[in-house]
Amino acid sequence: MFNQTEIAPLTAARKKDSLGCLSNQLHKDIELEAGDFTFYRKCRRQEKTSEVATPASDRGVLIGVSLSAGHRRRIISGNRSAMHEFDKDSVYIRNFEEDYRADLHGAFDFVLVEFSRAFITNTGYERSGSHMTGFSAQPGGKDPIFGHLAQVLALALDRESQASPLFIEQLGVTIGTHLVDHYGGAPAQSVKPGRRLSSLHETRAKDMLLAKTQDNVSLEEIASACNLSRSYFIRAFRETTNRTPHQWLLEQRIERSRHLLRSSDASLSEIAIACGFSDQSHFTRTFTQLVGTPPGSWRRLARS
CATH class of the missing domain: 1.10.10.60 (Homeodomain-like)
Known part of the structure; x- marks a missing residue:
């Protein structure tokens, strides 16, 4: 289900990675693909300056969370530019529909999650019943919730052999939901509380969870079997059992x-x-x- 690669900084074959960073300057370069999500850990220890530039595409949306303080980034838009300071738990959002240029100053350590356009669209409708109109976030603004989730995700990415696909998938949904609720252009107040799984769907979900081995559990597959979206299924399962699917399975x-x-x-x-x-x-x-x-x-x- 997952495809993870970690590239040694001195032997990286590619000059730039999929986010436009110079791979040979990275101390840590982890990418893990999981359907609608791609998870990244990008870390540079040297006090260098480099440029990031990627053309517009239909890849979706990227959220980056800084794990440490001291990084500065000049983001360039047309003829204008602005310098942004990043502290621990600082966040930036990048829409791949737009060209992106930035000068990166100093060391940095980021956890990032890339969401597909379909995930953002579906989650926006599910949370508010309306179309997402974009995201609003000042680069460098702090978000303690994203900071906490990023620390957990960083540990999971660093421990490849012990990473549970089910747990990482749930993290992706949680981060994406917080992104849509707090930074999206559509309000989340219209979400209806108290949604539970039917007894049939609860039984089906539990049977599928128990039947899966650690390496091939997929929330997408289980949610589809219940005719639900992945994020709706997770919330409904938690409402029904007072546990996330990962917690329930561990128990x-x-x-x-x-x-x-x-x-x-x-x-x-x-x-x-x-x-x-x-x-x-x-x-x-x-x-x-x-x-x-x-x-x-x-x-x-x-x-x-």
């Missing part, structure tokens, strides 16, 4: 692991794989977080 896996710990002599690594975790370390960390004690200790107490 089910932990419950199954408790049964195996109590009733079988399987090793922790065998139980981890049987319950859908990537490895024993992932299983132990998740079990400890949700149960409050490591699985080995829990097994000894359960059998005593």
Whole structure:
């Protein structure tokens, strides 16, 4: 489902990446594609100045969130330009329908999410019942919610082997919904609260979640089976179960692991794989977080 590439800065074959950055200046260059979303981590440690320039296209919309302070960016529009300071949690929005030029000054560390035009259009209608008229955000303005989500996304991107596609997909929907609600040209006040899954859709969604392995869970596939959009499905699932799909699935896996710990002599690594975790370390960390004690200790107490 995901396609991730990480490029070493000294051996990057391409001169510029898909966002117009010079790849050979990047300390970190991560791109992860997931349907309507493309996730990026762009980090440069050197105090350099470089230019970014991309022509107009139909790619969609990009939101960038700064993970650190000290970056400056001169954004050029026609014959006018303006310098913007970026602190931690500072944000900028880039519409790919427009030409983009900017001079990047100093080091930076950004998490970015690119949304397809279809996702933005569908989410706008779903949230407000009207067409999106664009986005309004001063480059460099701070948004603590985006800042928090960016920190979580950065950790997920940095831990490729442990990243849950389901969790990352949910992050994309959450970031996109906040983008539309707070920076979009259409109001979100008309969203109707209290939407729940029907019993049929709840059962279907749970069965599909349990049937999937860690590597091929797709919210898009489950939402489509319920004849719902992905963002509507996530909110309706949470309204119905008081859990996100990812939280609910983790709890089910932990419950199954408790049964195996109590009733079988399987090793922790065998139980981890049987319950859908990537490895024993992932299983132990998740079990400890949700149960409050490591699985080995829990097994000894359960059998005593």
